[in-house]
Amino acid sequence: MESTKVLDAKGLACPMPVVKVKKEMDQLQSGDILEVLATDKGAKSDIPAWAKSSGNELIKEDQEDNVLKFWIKKA
Amino acid sequence: MAIKAMKAGEVAKKVINKDDLFIVDVRNNDAYDDWKIEGENITSINRPYFDLLDGVEDLVKELPENKEVLVVCAKEGSSQFVAEELSEATGRDFYYLEGGMKTWSEHLEPVKLGDLEGGGSVYQFVRLGKGCLSYMIVSGDEGAMVDPLRLTDQYEAFAEKLGVKVLHMFDTHLHADHISGGRRLAEKTGGTYYLPPKDAEEVTFNFEPLEDGKEITFGPDKVKVKAVYTPGHTIGSTSLVVNDTYLFTGDILFLDSIGRPDLAGLAEDWVGDLRESLYVRYKKMNQDLLVLPAHFGKLKELDEQGRVEARLEDLYEENEGLQVEDDNEFRKMVTENLPPQPNSYKEIRQTNMGKVTPDSEEETEMEIGPNRCAVS
Numbered sequence: 001m002e003s004t005k006v007l008d009a010k011g012l013a014c015p016m017p018v019v020k021v022k023k024e025m026d027q028l029q030s031g032d033i034l035e036v037l038a039t040d041k042g043a044k045s046d047i048p049a050w051a052k053s054s055g056n057e058l059i060k061e062d063q064e065d066n067v068l069k070f071w072i073k074k075a
Numbered sequence: 076m077a078i079k080a081m082k083a084g085e086v087a088k089k090v091i092n093k094d095d096l097f098i099v100d101v102r103n104n105d106a107y108d109d110w111k112i113e114g115e116n117i118t119s120i121n122r123p124y125f126d127l128l129d130g131v132e133d134l135v136k137e138l139p140e141n142k143e144v145l146v147v148c149a150k151e152g153s154s155q156f157v158a159e160e161l162s163e164a165t166g167r168d169f170y171y172l173e174g175g176m177k178t179w180s181e182h183l184e185p186v187k188l189g190d191l192e193g194g195g196s197v198y199q200f201v202r203l204g205k206g207c208l209s210y211m212i213v214s215g216d217e218g219a220m221v222d223p224l225r226l227t228d229q230y231e232a233f234a235e236k237l238g239v240k241v242l243h244m245f246d247t248h249l250h251a252d253h254i255s256g257g258r259r260l261a262e263k264t265g266g267t268y269y270l271p272p273k274d275a276e277e278v279t280f281n282f283e284p285l286e287d288g289k290e291i292t293f294g295p296d297k298v299k300v301k302a303v304y305t306p307g308h309t310i311g312s313t314s315l316v317v318n319d320t321y322l323f324t325g326d327i328l329f330l331d332s333i334g335r336p337d338l339a340g341l342a343e344d345w346v347g348d349l350r351e352s353l354y355v356r357y358k359k360m361n362q363d364l365l366v367l368p369a370h371f372g373k374l375k376e377l378d379e380q381g382r383v384e385a386r387l388e389d390l391y392e393e394n395e396g397l398q399v400e401d402d403n404e405f406r407k408m409v410t411e412n413l414p415p416q417p418n419s420y421k422e423i424r425q426t427n428m429g430k431v432t433p434d435s436e437e438e439t440e441m442e443i444g445p446n447r448c449a450v451s
Binding site: 013014015016018019022042043045046049050053054 | 101105106124125128148150232
């Protein structure tokens with residue numbers, strides 16, 4: 001999947017993955033896609049929940065070994 | 076102004092003492108709706124931390140000014156973050172829950188139930204976060220455990236404080252809602268692990284069969300534990316009578332409800348067993364026995380000291396699960412409209428059979444969430 005930017009949040013513990021995602025998203029333009037890599041298990045439910053609450057669109061999620069991957073499209 | 080840690084044990088005491096506490100739970104809505112800290116004088120609101128990244132001004136307006144405010148999250152990090160923001164915004168002190176809901180879920184609060192006639196004492200471990208009850212019976216320097224949880228370090232620390240070696244571990248049945256600590260404790264102390272054989276047909280380890288009528292006398296005070304077969308929650312479910320004073324009912328009979336027969340997939344088959352155990356076998360017993368279940372469902376079951384116990388005779392008057400005259404009505408009650416099954420109950424059963432060996436993080440994950448072993 002084409003992403004505008006990749007955010008590596010691996011190894012970061014809650015709340016940092018979501019904090020970083022928000023910061024990155026604030027820099028992006030509407031329609032841009034941020035790809036997020038995270039290892040904190042809390043991210044699995046919190047990133048989708050944040051996306052919903054902030055009005056952005058989670059277009060895909062995936063997991064490879066212990067790395068969680070999310071693609072979020074800016075509203 | 077500062078942020079301060081509050082330990083799970085301190086929260087447990089507030090719940091038991093019915094103290095005031097205001098909780099801001101910053102987990103996501105689903106997690107909060109599934110399961111949260113509750114208490115008679117605990118007020119809680121749910122504001123996910125990721126909605127507070129732009130500021131906490133709106134949240135501050137919702138907080139009481141003269142009450143302790145505790146911020147709670149899954150593990151700890153987000154609650155510290157929010158507590159710091161709140162403290163900065165208001166200049167007041169805020170608490171965060173040390174170890175988060177994970178630690179709350181695992182905290183055991185020990186309470187003494189009483190001394191046994193002829194010597195010995197019984198302690199109850201109340202797992203407020205999940206509703207599990209487990210027990211230590213002390214006979215001089217020797218101890219027995221009933222339905223011990225996997226959180227064995229907490230029992231070991233308590234036993235050490237009392238100068239007791241726990242050598243007899245009893246599981247009333249193969250548990251589906253939590254991972255048993257019975258086998259682990261027995262391995263550690265060189266003690267014996269007792270399990271009802273009918274629940275243990277698929278287990279991969281050695282155990283001592285807990286058969287109907289079996290009597291074990293232990294320790295200097297010669298405390299007597301007698302097994303009474305009372306199936307229905309599982310086909311092996313076995314109750315324990317200690318010194319003709321206490322009746323450990325496992326997941327067959329609770330204070331406010333009765334066991335559900337469906338967690339091993341055989342609800343219809345076991346309804347008759349459950350009825351026989353509750354309406355015939357317990358009825359024939361000494362009605363002054365004090366019932367000690369493996370779970371509580373609601374906080375009101377705890378007395379002012381945090382204990383969960385009741386006379387058998389009183390339960391025959393008050394417990395709705397014991398008032399059903401009609402067989403069909405009973406069948407309906409225990410097989411229809413049951414609450415959802417406990418989280419990961421199949422995996423938990425596999426773990427308790429020794430078929431799978433999850434690491435401790437996976438074990439924690441499996442047990443997260445409320446307990447649902449009762450029919451209501």
